[in-house]
Amino acid sequence: MPFRVPPASKKAADAAGGGAAFKAELKSDKILPETRKQKDKAFGEAYTLTTYGSDDCGGKPIASKTIRGCKGSPSLKECPKDMWTKAYTCKKTEKPDDMVYSENWSWGVYKGQFLMRYESGGNTWKHLEPGKMAYDDTCYQWLDDVQHVFLLQKLNAPSCKPINSFGQKEKLGESSKSGAFLGTSGSFKLVKAPKAPVAKPAPKKKKSSDFAGSKTVATPKVPKV
Numbered sequence: 001m002p003f004r005v006p007p008a009s010k011k012a013a014d015a016a017g018g019g020a021a022f023k024a025e026l027k028s029d030k031i032l033p034e035t036r037k038q039k040d041k042a043f044g045e046a047y048t049l050t051t052y053g054s055d056d057c058g059g060k061p062i063a064s065k066t067i068r069g070c071k072g073s074p075s076l077k078e079c080p081k082d083m084w085t086k087a088y089t090c091k092k093t094e095k096p097d098d099m100v101y102s103e104n105w106s107w108g109v110y111k112g113q114f115l116m117r118y119e120s121g122g123n124t125w126k127h128l129e130p131g132k133m134a135y136d137d138t139c140y141q142w143l144d145d146v147q148h149v150f151l152l153q154k155l156n157a158p159s160c161k162p163i164n165s166f167g168q169k170e171k172l173g174e175s176s177k178s179g180a181f182l183g184t185s186g187s188f189k190l191v192k193a194p195k196a197p198v199a200k201p202a203p204k205k206k207k208s209s210d211f212a213g214s215k216t217v218a219t220p221k222v223p224k225v
Contacts, residue, residue, distance in 0.1 A: 048065070
């Protein structure tokens with residue numbers, strides 16, 4: 001009996017296409033950002049990805065990288081485009097002569113939740129799988145939070161390899177040139193990146209032109225007697 005692929009949660013599906021939340025935003029008096037730059041500023045949220053060689057996010061981290069998440073947008077499609085990080089590529093079938101890596105996966109963080117997006121056959125939204133919330137103490141594991149998602153789809157799950165490393169694994173204690181990436185073992189964390197402190201503007205120095213309007217009054221000479 002073939003395995004039936006469970007649909008993504010209604011919450012994730014609504015987020016992707018808009019749903020009730022998007023319609024409510026359209027009816028409100030709130031002014032939505034329009035340009036790409038405005039959306040990036042309004043909806044972007046920084047997270048730090050940290051990878052570990054262990055299965056429980058313990059021990060010395062392998063690498064870290066700051067990525068852009070998304071929050072506050074009425075739908076996923078309104079989020080900054082760079083919120084999606086290309087992660088894995090896979091073969092479609094398990095046929096020995098199938099050498100094409102045509103199936104692709106990306107991941108991102110939307111409203112504090114880890115998401116994985118499946119792209120296949122030109123469909124960039126083939127499947128959207130919601131994961132755990134990204135809290136400071138949340139640990140994501142390769143087996144439970146990534147590989148398990150591959151197994152739910154009709155593709156060659158064992159063939160899936162990281163895109164960032166071209167199939168190579170991160171080495172403990174060494175950072176890749178592109179920073180941390182999701183591999184095929186170990187674990188990782190996603191934590192909100194601390195906001196940079198806002199520097200107070202330095203007091204303005206008075207220019208010589210500020211005194212241009214003032215006139216020096218000459219001292220009158222006293223005639224000699």
